[in-house]
């Protein structure tokens with residue numbers, strides 16, 4: 074059995090960094106330490122002097138090949154996972170949507186089939202519950218036992234995705250009874266629908282109105298309500314994509330009381346400003362994503378929330394729709410623009426540049442937020458999220474002296490734009506190993522096809 078050794082780099086884990094060599098065998102990390110002098114036959118040595126060795130990114134919020142708002146996300150499991158790998162993410166947890174008229178188990182099986190043999194990195198699923206038909210919760214135990222240990226509910230999008238409070242309560246308590254956890258999209262959908270109708274009636278049909286229909290309070294109210302509903306259900310709760318200062322405060326209050334409430338934010342809420350909604354023409358549709366981008370005040374609160382540990386995870390919410398597709402569906406009515414944007418490829422580097430290099434978070438915190446904590450939160454530890462003996466050899470080689478320019482022209486995401494167009498960031502991801510296999514080099518996918526494995530996740 075042959076060996077691989079990454080020599081001379083600086084190994085960064087959430088608990089600390091150390092100059093060390095990493096020995097890999099059969100897809101696993103065999104040892105971390107001063108190993109260069111070891112004489113081993115049949116070994117490939119890669120010089121990583123001056124490089125950072127990071128655990129492969131774990132992105133627990135993506136929507137690949139996902140039916141949504143009358144269309145399907147532009148990246149499927151082949152293209153989306155290739156893009157992820159090129160950007161240093163080696164594990165995804167993707168949302169399996171419940172399709173209208175289908176049982177949860179049927180929808181899960183269909184989503185599984187989309188990923189199988191196509192994904193190039195390891196993946197798991199969350200099960201979205203959008204219709205609590207009779208008997209739906211009876212399937213929860215089987216779903217959790219099959220390794221899908223988390224559910225998702227929406228408090229917005231009435232008529233398609235939204236569950237009313239009673240149904241959400243039921244999902245929470247039945248999920249926690251079988252050891253699952255529930256991810257919540259927290260926005261007050263009914264009020265958003267009213268505000269959106271007002272804007273349309275006033276002739277404000279353009280994409281910039283998306284933001285106006287979803288003011289911060291629509292998130293904050295829903296976060297506070299969900300926390301209380303989870304208390305009544307005696308269930309843990311995980312908030313996806315928090316975007317506001319008030320949401321961070323609500324989660325902090327709950328955590329101060331030792332309630333099992335966790336929160337995530339996304340790359341774009343930390344780095345992009347609401348002024349993008351003021352762009353002329355249809356341009357603002359690029360950032361018609363949900364919740365919308367906010368002001369600097371909210372961004373500062375999110376960074377503080379990350380530093381304080383109130384928010385524990387940064388995900389991409391990769392939910393890509395090409396601008397042409399957004400235009401086709403929503404040119405005359407912003408409510409019909411599919412909500413979402415790309416991000417799985419650039420999450421790691423944008424967080425490194427905007428977080429670490431701008432002095433907002435430490436290198437170790439960056440690793441925690443993008444790999445270690447999401448792996449732990451969603452039952453993927455200890456195999457994923459750390460460079461330690463016995464873990465999967467998912468390793469990112471990052472050159473801190475390099476630089477990277479992001480562009481739609483060169484990205485691997487199957488998209489006709491990126492919100493980070495033209496950004497030049499410090500740092501370059503030179504190589505990415507997934508279970509010991511070199512899968513990406515300098516932004517190009519070089520691994521084998523369909524190599525990703527389904528990950529059975531454990532319960533909390």
Ligand SMILES: [Zn+2]
Pocket residue numbers: 134136390392
């Ligand atoms: Zn999402």
